[in-house]
Amino acid sequence: xxxxxxxxxxxxxxAQELRRGTVVLACLALLEEPQYGYALLETLNDAGVSVDGNxxxxxxxxxxxxxxxxxEWNTDESRPRKxxxxxxxxxxxxAGLVGEWHDLVASISRLTEEKP
Amino acid sequence: xxxNTLTERYVHEVVRRIPTDQRDDVAEELRAVIADTAEARGxxxxxxxxxxxDPIRLAARYADRPxxxxxxxxxxxxxxxxxxxxxxxxxxxxAVSMAVEVxxxxxxxxxxxxxxxxxxxxxAQMIAWLTAVFAVVERSRSLDRLFRGTxxxxxxxxxxxxxxxxxxxxxTLASAAFSTLLLALIVWQHVAEPYRTDGDHMPVLDPxxxxxxxxxxxxxxxxxxxxxLVRVAVRRWTVPLAAAYAAAEALFAASLIWVLxxxxxxxxxxxxxxxxxxxxxxxxxxxxxxxxxxxxxGVTEVIGCFRETRKTRG
Numbered sequence: 001x002x003x004x005x006x007x008x009x010x011x012x013x014x015a016q017e018l019r020r021g022t023v024v025l026a027c028l029a030l031l032e033e034p035q036y037g038y039a040l041l042e043t044l045n046d047a048g049v050s051v052d053g054n055x056x057x058x059x060x061x062x063x064x065x066x067x068x069x070x071x072e073w074n075t076d077e078s079r080p081r082k083x084x085x086x087x088x089x090x091x092x093x094x095a096g097l098v099g100e101w102h103d104l105v106a107s108i109s110r111l112t113e114e115k116p
Numbered sequence: 117x118x119x120n121t122l123t124e125r126y127v128h129e130v131v132r133r134i135p136t137d138q139r140d141d142v143a144e145e146l147r148a149v150i151a152d153t154a155e156a157r158g159x160x161x162x163x164x165x166x167x168x169x170d171p172i173r174l175a176a177r178y179a180d181r182p183x184x185x186x187x188x189x190x191x192x193x194x195x196x197x198x199x200x201x202x203x204x205x206x207x208x209x210x211a212v213s214m215a216v217e218v219x220x221x222x223x224x225x226x227x228x229x230x231x232x233x234x235x236x237x238x239x240a241q242m243i244a245w246l247t248a249v250f251a252v253v254e255r256s257r258s259l260d261r262l263f264r265g266t267x268x269x270x271x272x273x274x275x276x277x278x279x280x281x282x283x284x285x286x287x288t289l290a291s292a293a294f295s296t297l298l299l300a301l302i303v304w305q306h307v308a309e310p311y312r313t314d315g316d317h318m319p320v321l322d323p324x325x326x327x328x329x330x331x332x333x334x335x336x337x338x339x340x341x342x343x344x345l346v347r348v349a350v351r352r353w354t355v356p357l358a359a360a361y362a363a364a365e366a367l368f369a370a371s372l373i374w375v376l377x378x379x380x381x382x383x384x385x386x387x388x389x390x391x392x393x394x395x396x397x398x399x400x401x402x403x404x405x406x407x408x409x410x411x412x413x414g415v416t417e418v419i420g421c422f423r424e425t426r427k428t429r430g
Contacts, residue, residue, distance in 0.1 A: 037145065038152035054169050057149060058177035061142070073144075081152070082145045 016050075023051050023059065025101065028086055028094035031069060036081040060084055068093055122161045123150050126171060133175035142178055186250045194250045196273070201242045210234045225401020228408065291417075292344035299337050302330070322383050329375045336368025347421075358421040369414040373407050 005013070026049045030040060041056050063069045068090035074083050086094065127146045131139040153164045168174060176183050186194050213234035217227040306326060309317035321330075343361035347353055353361075375381050381403075 036152075037149045038156065042156070052169075053149060053153065053167065054174050054177065057145065058174070058180075061138075061178060062180060079148050079151055080144060081148045082141075 019049060022049055022101075023056070024063070025094065025097045027056075027060070027063065028068065028090050028097065031084055031086045031090075034072070034083040034085040036074070036083050040084070063090070122165055123147060126150070126165050126168070129171035130175045130178065133172065134179045138178070182254055185247070185254070187254055190250055190254055194246070198243065198246055201246060202239065206235070206239055206242065209238050223399060223401065225399050225405050228405035229401065232408070288344045288347050292341050292348070295337050295341045295344070299334060299341070302334065316389075318385050318389075319383050320386050322380055324380065325375065329371050329380070332367050332371035333375070336364050336366070336371060339364025340368060353421045353424040355422075355425050358418075358425050361421050362418045365414050365418055369410050372410055376403050376407050376410070379403055 023044070026044055026047065027040070030043055030047075035043070037057055037060065038053070040060075041051065041053055044051055044056070060069065060071075064071055064084065067087055069084045070087050071082050071084045074081050123146075127143045127150075130146060131143045134142060150161070150164050150168070153159065153167075154161055157164075173183060175181075210231045214227045214231040217230040218224075222230070302321065305320045306323070309319050340361060343357055343364060346357055347361075350357070
């Protein structure tokens with residue numbers, strides 16, 4: 001453990017670790033509707049899934065490469081933007097991850113229940 | 117588009133590090149993202165790029181490439197191989213090169229020189245090539261898979277446990293005995309003047325040393341013996357004990373090296389009789405070689421002590 005960290009700092013650091021794994025699930029959930037990079041970043045941060053652009057943008061491309069997302073350039077607006085949306089394969093993966101999430105929540109609740 | 121804006125320079129720094137077929141697409145997306153961020157937050161290009169961070173890091177994420185020369189997956193194999201090469205193979209190479217030099221008719225000095233040359237040149241080559249090979253493997257997926265398949269760790273790879281307390285104590289005792297013998301020899305050759313020629317007795321070492329440099333040499337030697345005996349008694353090296361040993365060893369080695377450096381080690385009369393009519397003189401290389409050996413032995417011993425303090429504190 002890093003020396004000189006207050007309990008609050010430790011909680012923040014550990015919470016960040018916990019949330020890191022949820023970014024993919026959050027992306028797959030949000031991209032039911034097509035969305036471009038910066039707008040998705042804002043939506044995620046507003047939803048409490050804090051992620052940096054330099055992590056999110058490469059992640060989107062990786063998910064696209066894994067065929068969980070599809071993308072399309074939209075040139076209607078003032079500047080061309082790349083819109084991502086979830087693929088049918090991505091929807092299946094999301095369903096699986098949501099199941100995992102519920103299992104995890106249930107296990108952690110059992111583990112952290114107040115003992116009588 | 118102006119090619120020299122901060123954004124263009126940044127985008128260029130990122131995309132030139134990723135595969136060619138993705139460059140245009142990533143560049144276009146980055147431009148949009150940077151512009152969107154600046155617009156939405158009312159921030160300057162400079163602020164947005166600062167937040168995006170080092171282009172090398174971002175490019176590595178886009179290319180899904182490691183940001184370490186040798187990553188955690190390969191590091192154990194790398195460290196183990198390096199150890200085998202440096203501790204197992206290198207000494208053999210050095211010994212062989214020195215032996216060849218001697219067989220070629222070179223003197224002790226040139227053999228030591230050739231050994232040091234081999235040590236530096238071959239040692240550097242081993243480190244450099246091994247590192248290069250592992251860095252390439254780290255970056256090549258197919259090679260990596262091949263390597264990982266064969267490089268699994270098993271308990272059979274465990275090195276032998278460190279020597280038992282008793283055996284390690286025996287080593288220290290032997291070292292103390294050797295130092296005591298050396299001490300006795302120095303005193304004996306001075307008092308008994310064992311070297312005889314035509315009924316003449318003379319000491320081997322320069323008698324002038326006894327009014328100067330022999331004392332710190334003897335004191336240092338005695339100090340190391342004392343520390344080693346304490347080590348045997350308390351059954352382990354403690355930090356203060358190792359520090360005292362280091363000080364004694366430093367006193368001994370520094371004084372001896374100084375005397376060797378001044379070439380004031382041997383009794384000039386002794387050298388004269390040895391040389392008499394043979395035209396042989398002690399070569400400079402012998403002094404230099406001896407100095408290096410004294411230095412190497414001293415440093416190794418001291419490092420050994422400190423390493424043992426760590427081990428025993430566990």
